[in-house]
Amino acid sequence: MKIERLSIPDVLLLTPLRHADERGSFSETFRADLLAANGVGAAFVQDNHVVTNRRGVVRGLHYQMEPRAQGKLVRCSRGAILDVAVDLRETSPTYAKHVAVELSEANWQQLWVPPGFAHGYITLDDNCEVIYKTTDYYSPGHERGIAWDDPALQIDWGISPTKATLSDKDRNLPRLGELARRSN
Numbered sequence: 001m002k003i004e005r006l007s008i009p010d011v012l013l014l015t016p017l018r019h020a021d022e023r024g025s026f027s028e029t030f031r032a033d034l035l036a037a038n039g040v041g042a043a044f045v046q047d048n049h050v051v052t053n054r055r056g057v058v059r060g061l062h063y064q065m066e067p068r069a070q071g072k073l074v075r076c077s078r079g080a081i082l083d084v085a086v087d088l089r090e091t092s093p094t095y096a097k098h099v100a101v102e103l104s105e106a107n108w109q110q111l112w113v114p115p116g117f118a119h120g121y122i123t124l125d126d127n128c129e130v131i132y133k134t135t136d137y138y139s140p141g142h143e144r145g146i147a148w149d150d151p152a153l154q155i156d157w158g159i160s161p162t163k164a165t166l167s168d169k170d171r172n173l174p175r176l177g178e179l180a181r182r183s184n
């Protein structure tokens, strides 16, 4: 498995090896030891499998507050997504910056989104399946979000805001600036 640091160095891109033969392929998709060697020691406690029917659906940007912050190891097992991680760690030199990576059935890559980041994605195909592991359990009381199209974040989702499909919850999320003002 190849593991690379991205422009925000705590965000990792993982490319598992695929051993192909006449039957198909075999791949190790999760190795605790290789993640630990790259500074990710947290244990994973929950797996999620998400099906999205249509392209152009945005889920995010989501995070859970401390003490229930989640790290996420994300992959796309069917179709393709643009996966986005936004640094919300207030003392970080890359605060409010983001990483955006295409994860797909074809490239077989995974993104490690550390705790302290907001996470979201847009489906680039119909019938996408996303599978991710998390380092803490779902806790609705700690769930928070930021508007996916907040101009301050400068995320290029590759779609006009009027064409994206979002849940009611995600359509009404605050911008980062509003969050910062609320916590002052």
Ligand SMILES: Cc1cn([C@H]2C[C@H](O)[C@@H](COP(=O)(O)OP(=O)(O)O[C@H]3O[C@@H](C)C(=O)[C@@H](O)[C@H]3O)O2)c(=O)[nH]c1=O
Pocket: 048, 050, 059, 060, 061, 062, 063, 072, 119, 120, 121, 137, 138, 167
């Ligand atoms: C996230 C989550 C949701 N649910 C339930 C709540 C709700 O009834 C239904 C759908 O939830 P949501 O609309 O929040 O699903 P979704 O918009 O896909 O939320 C997810 O988005 C991505 C980007 C993330 O990073 C995740 O952490 C999570 O926030 O599933 C769980 O039971 N367990 C979970 O861990």
